[in-house]
Amino acid sequence: MESWFFWALGSAVFAACTAVLAKLGLRGVDADLATLIRTGIIAVLLSLFVAFTGKWSNPLLLSGKNWLFLGLSGLATGASWTCYFRALQLGEASKVAPVDKLSLVLVAVFAVLFLGERPAPREWLGIGLVALGVLVLAMRRG
Known part of the structure; x- marks a missing residue:
């Protein structure tokens, strides 16, 4: 369970599921609204996961450098998801995902x-x- 490869493989499997499930969920829904809904669900689930696994610590104790790079990563993630959902809405998942x-x-x-x-x-x-x-x-x- 501590191997990077195990977690990377899990990421690939879930990313594949994401593309197909998102394509199904985008029918008749604006891509930006869909991204917001997805993000909200992720925030709730991760909050519960962190709380129930005892991994919560005070985020205010993080360094300014941690906040800067985590914040920039969050912005990049949001931009990536926005582009990805728009691409999925306009194109076929089997074409969009490989380019992604x-x-x-x-x-x-x-x-x-x-x-x-x-x-x-x-x-x-x-x-x-x-x-x-x-x-x-x-x-x-x-």
């Missing part, structure tokens, strides 16, 4: 630029293949 995964390539580039991470050549090959796959899917006609 271009984020994998961007994370690798940003991690090198801002975090000093250095993926191995084999990892760059995988990242490049993901980028190529996104391009192939994006060029698909229809």
Whole structure:
């Protein structure tokens, strides 16, 4: 349960469910309103989870740097979800979700630029293949 891979795989499974369930839920609903509803549900569920697992601590004790980067991450998440739901409303989930995964390539580039991470050549090959796959899917006609 403490392996990063286990949690990353869970993230992938739930992200796949998110795309399909969101596409079904967007029928006849504005994408921005749908994003707000989803966000509210997430806030309530995470609040309950943190409270019931005893992980609550005073957020006012966090450093200014923590607040800054968590706040910026929240803004980026909100912008990502807004774009994702709009794309799902306009396009097919099977086309939108793979393009959204271009984020994998961007994370690798940003991690090198801002975090000093250095993926191995084999990892760059995988990242490049993901980028190529996104391009192939994006060029698909229809």
